[in-house]
Amino acid sequence: MDYLLGADSSTQKLVVMVVAILLFVGVMALVLFVAELPKMPRWATVVFFLGPALLLIAFGLVYPAINTVLSSFKSPNLQEWVGTDNYVEVFTNPSMRRVLLNTLLWVLLVPTVSTAIGLVYAVLVDRTRFEKLAKTLVFLPMAISMVGASIIWKFVYDFKPASRPQTGLANQFLVWLGLDTQQFLLNWPWNTLFLIAVMVWIQAGFAMTVLSASIKAIPDDIIEAAKLDGASNFRMFRSVTVPSIRPALVVVLTTVAMATLKVFDIVYSMTGGNFGTSIVANEFYIQTFRTAQRGVGATLAVLLFVMVVPIVVYNVRQMKLSEEQR
Amino acid sequence: MTSNAPVAPVKDLDGDGRSEPVRPRKLTKAEKRAIDTKNRLSSPWASAIAIVIALLWTVPTFGLFVTSWRPPADIRTSGWWTFFGDPEVTTENYVEVFTGGSTDFASAFINTVVITLPAVIIPITLALLAAYAFAWMEFRGRNILFVAVFALQIVPIQVTLIPLLTQYNNWGLVGSFWPVWISHTIFALPLAIFLLHNFMMDIPRTLIEAARVDGAGHVKIFFQVLLPLLVPAIAAFGIFQFLWVWNDLLVGLVFGSGPDVSPLTVRLADLTGTRGTAWHLLSSGAFVAMVVPVTVFLLLQRYFVRGLLAGGVKG
Numbered sequence: 018m019d020y021l022l023g024a025d026s027s028t029q030k031l032v033v034m035v036v037a038i039l040l041f042v043g044v045m046a047l048v049l050f051v052a053e054l055p056k057m058p059r060w061a062t063v064v065f066f067l068g069p070a071l072l073l074i075a076f077g078l079v080y081p082a083i084n085t086v087l088s089s090f091k092s093p094n095l096q097e098w099v100g101t102d103n104y105v106e107v108f109t110n111p112s113m114r115r116v117l118l119n120t121l122l123w124v125l126l127v128p129t130v131s132t133a134i135g136l137v138y139a140v141l142v143d144r145t146r147f148e149k150l151a152k153t154l155v156f157l158p159m160a161i162s163m164v165g166a167s168i169i170w171k172f173v174y175d176f177k178p179a180s181r182p183q184t185g186l187a188n189q190f191l192v193w194l195g196l197d198t199q200q201f202l203l204n205w206p207w208n209t210l211f212l213i214a215v216m217v218w219i220q221a222g223f224a225m226t227v228l229s230a231s232i233k234a235i236p237d238d239i240i241e242a243a244k245l246d247g248a249s250n251f252r253m254f255r256s257v258t259v260p261s262i263r264p265a266l267v268v269v270l271t272t273v274a275m276a277t278l279k280v281f282d283i284v285y286s287m288t289g290g291n292f293g294t295s296i297v298a299n300e301f302y303i304q305t306f307r308t309a310q311r312g313v314g315a316t317l318a319v320l321l322f323v324m325v326v327p328i329v330v331y332n333v334r335q336m337k338l339s340e341e342q343r
Numbered sequence: 344m345t346s347n348a349p350v351a352p353v354k355d356l357d358g359d360g361r362s363e364p365v366r367p368r369k370l371t372k373a374e375k376r377a378i379d380t381k382n383r384l385s386s387p388w389a390s391a392i393a394i395v396i397a398l399l400w401t402v403p404t405f406g407l408f409v410t411s412w413r414p415p416a417d418i419r420t421s422g423w424w425t426f427f428g429d430p431e432v433t434t435e436n437y438v439e440v441f442t443g444g445s446t447d448f449a450s451a452f453i454n455t456v457v458i459t460l461p462a463v464i465i466p467i468t469l470a471l472l473a474a475y476a477f478a479w480m481e482f483r484g485r486n487i488l489f490v491a492v493f494a495l496q497i498v499p500i501q502v503t504l505i506p507l508l509t510q511y512n513n514w515g516l517v518g519s520f521w522p523v524w525i526s527h528t529i530f531a532l533p534l535a536i537f538l539l540h541n542f543m544m545d546i547p548r549t550l551i552e553a554a555r556v557d558g559a560g561h562v563k564i565f566f567q568v569l570l571p572l573l574v575p576a577i578a579a580f581g582i583f584q585f586l587w588v589w590n591d592l593l594v595g596l597v598f599g600s601g602p603d604v605s606p607l608t609v610r611l612a613d614l615t616g617t618r619g620t621a622w623h624l625l626s627s628g629a630f631v632a633m634v635v636p637v638t639v640f641l642l643l644q645r646y647f648v649r650g651l652l653a654g655g656v657k658g
Contacts, residue, residue: 027449027450027453030453030454030457030520030603031453031456031457033457033520034456034457034460034461034520037461037520037521037524038460038461038464038465041461041464041465041468045468045472049562052561052562053560053561053562053563059480059482060482062480062561063476063480063482066472066473066475066476066480066561067472067473067476067477067488069469069472069473070469070470070472070473070532070536071473071488071492073469073525073528073529073532074492074495074529074532074533076510076529077503077507077525077526077529077530078495078498078503078529078533079495080506081502081503081504081505081506081507082498082502082503084505084506085502085503085505085506088505134396137392137396138393138396141389141390141392141393142393151393151397153641153644154397154400154401155396155397155400156644157400157401157404157637157640157641158400158404159586159640160586160590160633160636160637160639160640160641161404161590161633161636161637162589162590162591162592162607162608162611162632162633162636163590163592164590164592164608164611164612164615164629164632165590165608165611165629165632165633167615168407168611168615168625168626168628168629169403169404169406169407169629170403171615171619171625172403172406172407172410172622172625172626173403173406175622182420182421182422182425183422184418184419184420184421184422184423184622185422186402186403186406186422186423186424189422189424218399218400218403221400222400223651226648226651226652227651227652230648230652250386275497278499279499279500279501281501281592281593282592282593282608282612285592285612286592286611286612286615286616287615289616298499298501301501302501302593302596305504305505306597311505314505315505317501318499318501318502318504319502321499321501321502322497322498322499322502325497325499326497329497
């Protein structure tokens with residue numbers, strides 16, 4: 018059994034993987050076999066189908082969530098109760114307030130900008146000859162890890178003094194325009210905006226794909242009617258396209274907002290949260306694993322949770338509304 | 344999807360508009376929309392905006408790709424766009440990133456594969472069974488339980504990390520692949536159950552009932568009636584989960600930190616921290632990490648889009 022816990026060569030690892038999968042398949046086969054035995058009461062069958070998933074969810078989501086909420090009222094080593102000290106710290110400490118402000122910037126800018134770009138692009142390439150290719154190009158960043166995307170953009174932002182040959186594309190453009198080169202990731206608030214640009218770059222493809230599908234679903238007669246009324250392209254976009262896809266817009270905005278709140282990879286691998294760029298998801302990691310302020314870390318995690326809730330509630334209410342209208 | 348409707352040849356409609364009034368046939372909708380598109384894109388501004396967006400979304404990646412094949416000395420002293428004036432190609436960067444002692448992406452690549460396969464197969468299987476129970480079994484509290492599972496999608500994984508880590512530690516699992524597999528499984532379940540349940544509800548009730556009348560039990564119905572119909576749904580969520588796990592950083596960082604477990608993303612993020620200016624390693628390393636998900640994505644994009652449109656995205 019040691020072997021299953023401590024594989025070090027590549028072959029061993031692959032063997033462990035296969036064993037793990039077979040083990041899982043075996044256990045599941047046994048569970049289903051027992052579930053199907055004659056005379057098995059109905060509730061037992063339900064338990065066999067539902068039990069494994071629910072057990073894991075209870076162990077891995079419900080219990081930890083409660084535990085973390087409790088931890089947020091405890092000292093750094095989680096030994097003593099400290100009341101609301103951690104929350105006071107998060108809302109009053111100047112560097113923490115910067116973190117909250119940055120998070121607000123992220124969660125406002127990423128959904129709106131990436132949805133706007135995705136929508137404009139979806140409308141522009143809709144039913145053109147290159148539609149498929151054009152959409153794949155913008156969609157592709159969704160397949161790239163955020164660490165990979167961060168490296169791609171860190172290279173674009175790479176800094177060299179203006180007197181030397183440039184290696185970063187963004188600074189090369191500044192040089193071509195006759196401007197001085199910039200340290201894009203050094204000065205707040207600009208560095209936060211340049212990090213936000215990376216998330217927009219990743220999420221726009223998602224927005225474009227969902228919105229494009231819903232643009233294609235607009236009934237033809239609505240478009241015809243607007244055409245007959247002599248609507249211009251811009252008018253058409255504003256008065257026909259956007260209202261018709263409103264439910265999809267809401268879904269995209271809220272989904273991107275939720276993803277943005279939880280994103281940690283970009284800040285972690287581009288600046289490590291230095292130069293005033295940290296956001297709640299990243300600060301959680303630093304406080305918990307780097308500086309061992311586990312109470313504050315738990316508080317930040319809870320805060321993340323609390324911030325997601327209103328977005329989800331809004332999303333669900335909008336979905337209900339649009340279902341009633343139908 | 345009107346764009347997939349069979350389209351009559353449009354060769355006469357080259358925009359002169361003269362031939363149209365004398366044609367007896369009315370234009371099909373697809374043709375009309377094609378003309379609209381033509382008008383729309385004939386505006387130079389519209390094309391310019393579309394092209395600028397397309398360039399912004401591809402050139403940065405392309406630049407890093409070119410960089411990964413240039414000699415390190417060139418990378419440091421000139422921009423990748425100068426490469427085309429004097430192309431000099433090397434595979435040295437890839438060799439170093441794969442086999443170099445400080446990088447060793449070869450073993451990280453294996454780790455990522457070993458992490459990903461079970462972390463895709465296990466949650467899908469468990470979610471299929473749970474979704475089946477929610478969709479086709481009658482029991483008390485079914486709706487409340489389903490709403491609860493749905494609602495748990497919003498729990499950010501950050502909330503769960505420390506308590507989970509403590510448990511894994513108590514069980515002596517830390518340093519092996521098990522915490523990573525179990526964690527990915529847990530985090531995938533709520534969305535997987537929700538999505539697969541939605542797909543299952545689309546299957547006609549009469550099919551299931553017919554099988555039941557024939558005396559088939561739940562297991563038989565599940566395997567013989569439902570599973571074949573669910574292949575597209577499983578593919579959709581499978582790709583989803585595959586990309587999520589392969590590209591994940593946070594779970595790998597927290598639960599798979601040992602060198603024998605850590606996936607590509609963790610090594611790559613380490614590299615940006617410790618050797619942030621070694622662009623010959625960062626560029627080639629990034630592409631080693633990218634090649635599999637991008638290939639899978641390009642080949643199976645159709646299923647991925649279907650998964651997205653079924654209302655699921657995870658973050």
